[in-house]
Amino acid sequence: MFSCLNYKMLLLCALLITFFGSCKKFLEMPLKDKLPQDNLFSDEQGFMDALTGVYLGMGKTASGADKGLYTHDLTMGMLSVMVNNYPNASTSPLNDGLFANVSKFDYEQVGVKQEIRSIWSSMYNNIANLNNLLTYIDAKEGIFTRDYYYRVKGESIALRALFHFDLARMFGQSPAIGMNERAIPYVRVFSAQATPMVPLGSALDSCIADLIQAKDLLAKADTSKLNGGTSDLFSSYTQNRMNYWATKALLARVYLYKGDVVKAKQMAMEVIGSKKFPLSTSNVAVATASVRDRLFSGELIFSLYSTNLKTNNEALFNVGSGSPLQLPLASKNAIYGTTAPFDWRLSWFDNNSRGTNVPSKYFQDANLPYDLQNIVPLIRISEMYYIVAECENIAGNLSVGANYLNQVRMARGLNPLAPSETQDAVTLSNEISKEYKKEFIQEGQSFFYYKRLNKDLKIETGTTMQVPENAYVFPIPDKENEYNPQRKEVTKILFH
Template sequence: MAINNKYFKPLIVPAALVMMGWLSGCKKFLDVPPKDKVSQTTLLSTEQGFKDALTGVYLTMDKNSTNGLGNGLYTNDLTMGMVSTLGFEYDNANNTGILGESLFSNAVYYYYTQTRVNTEIAAIWGGLYNNIANLNNLLSQIEEKKDIFTGDSYNRVKGEAIALRALFHFDLARLFGQPPVTGMNEKAIPYITQYKVNPTQFATLQEALGGCINDLNTAKDLLAQTDTSAVLKATEDPFTSYTQNHLNYWAVQALLARVYLYKGDLDNAEKYARSVIGANKFPLITSNVAAAGNVVRDRTFSQELLFALYSGNIKSYNLNLFNLSSGAGTPLQLTTRRNTIYVAGSGSAADYRYTSWFDNSLAGLLVPSKFFQDANLPYLLQNIMPLIRVSEMYYIAAECANRKNDLTTSVVYLNQVRQARGLNALNASGINTADSVSNEIMREYQKEFIQEGQTFYYYKRLNKDLRQATGTTAPDVTGAYVLPVPDKEKEYNNP
């Protein structure tokens, strides 16, 4: 694929960010919406300009390309919206009354050629590659201007930019590439590391994952040279505030664990998962911070989030999809399978996720409520979209140990999350085979990542039978794991 004008837009940055010093760090660095377009020559001439350019990329993670219909990229399509629908996380997505349009009712059946779904797929492709283009533009200029940076800002900006480039390519590979157990050597996506006009040939899935790993290792080494002494909240410098809203040093290691596991490299996946767990910077909760009786409900278990996108649009997406008022339409729901996922077998109605991640909508219907924005929600907990959770590191460590026939260690990691969710520890005598442990890991993904999109990628990584794993009612699941490359891309750059 080439980086051409159809996927490149001028970097849009919040010019007002440079005015934010007077806020004394009380606002997040993504909290001010874009006010103006700044020319790239002017923008990438100062340290603050590079920071603003990177901030612009974080902001566009909440936006889709112009050929989409307004759904947020990482705040809707790749999380609570389309990708969660592909994972059959809502058992009524086939209802055409949801948002009054046909995206979900067709996506839930994997009708990728249907016009509405196909349009959104093209928007995802274009949105991710647009971000990659902007990152490559930033990276093409940062080295020669290294002297303008102070403190650890150079390493921070460059490290985060390279890490984001890896994240975007990885999610493209997970969506448009073949399942890794069968298609590692099949063409997947272009892996683009230069800001140029000429086409970039499609890489195999193996090559694309290698590119992600190379970028993430480079980013890790750069970010290791920044201040990693603490996970920051508000600081005097808006750019360094709220570590969890940056693709930070620990999140990069977590992403390495995720990519290595997708590649099938158990040793490295386990190494980085354990490293993140051992850092203890993002501890598991010890009580139900999301309980309905709490004065403040921390529905996302925020202390556990390694990387979370901040977006002022979370409330509107949540209202449109889940918390509709009476007469406003049909919300997405998980009702018939909720007990099967959370309570049956080794589950329990005492699971914090079961009791606290489902509430009545404004119309009185039981709906997933992880992203409800309560009226008294403190600023710190508002508008958060989890992208990497520390619980995933426990699941990765558990899966790696299990696949190495170390069932005891695997169950230890699983039980740490279970007990942090109000569940009893698993009885080792009841899960004494690798298959039984694997089934418990899958159930944890289904419970933990509702509305976050990660469950679909879990199924795809292991090439699970979607009928058995999800109970999907789709008449045909052939090809469900591979989104089609947009037609315009094929015309311009043949895979």
């Protein structure tokens, strides 16, 4: 059996943490410098180190440090290219032409195929790390202090669900047409033994079961320090971790993907009702603000902290030569409008150092306070409002659904939609679609929204590329298919 949290990996984590050791967020907690597998889970710190390693793993893929998993491929990179956030990607030489081929959905092209395989292996590597931790944790419950047992175990199970859910959303069929089609292996045991593929519906059920268990565990942990630090680093900045509210929000997302609108609405309403993530009342992202909060960070339920963010952003949107990825003026105007009142989300576009207007959501301004640095949004409170709006629309409660949609619109400087603009289910659904397109630029969630509803990608995104029938389904890596259902290749893939 391979050891997921082997000595080399943990030394790498330790080096990363040490290098950025002047900061105080959870991912910058010092790790042990001697972490053989036999001793890793001998004390509380070993479990915290193991969990920290997984969060670090969310910021990189097996293909290289320049292509982060949740800081690149699944946010500002591949998934954003697939919904035409950057129309010039089709001719871009960036990342050795990866984006040009991604924009054509050419999954058989060598570079694209390798990156998809890297996403698969990196996700399952993270899952293996979590399963390894969970193998030991119950027997060591007595070594934990404070609420750390519930926090570590709860976050680990919730992250396992997150990774499986995103794998299912990439490699499975759209739930609108393929709930009974095989999707992915759902792996709950740390073992070299193979795990067979399961249908999409089964994978979603397993995600829900994990998230419910995680939610119940995290309910016993303190979540008061969502965006702040204390002397107890492990309890600080929990907004940057799979906290209790993030677990509920992810449950809302999974329930909606499955088609359970009653439970999706319930979970979303509980997160909204917590009042811990209030919608913005002013344009904190505007260029004239003394400190630009480009991400509307107070609305983030779960965000990933990544010290690679500036490097990844610069490589795509502020390149020293050639053209950066861009959304041209005509496309931007079509999405955000050109008449007053102006959408505050237009503040997500600025000129780079060469005077080219680019998406600037991830720019790291020189005077950015520590709390706002190096953050990648993964779940926003606005999505919870969209989920409620959609669920109410499906239930025939148009005015209620429109009200939840309008609350986000007003939190972006726009007027509420008039009743005549949401007079039936189709028009309200169209307005929700417009909001996803505006809100989640550079975040990857629009791709999954279109896929969930099996929308026509060419129509929705306005791409000039031909969109093949299989555009929504990433191909399972060749070696995985070759060895399924036994999955004897699993450890070779995970640790490539």
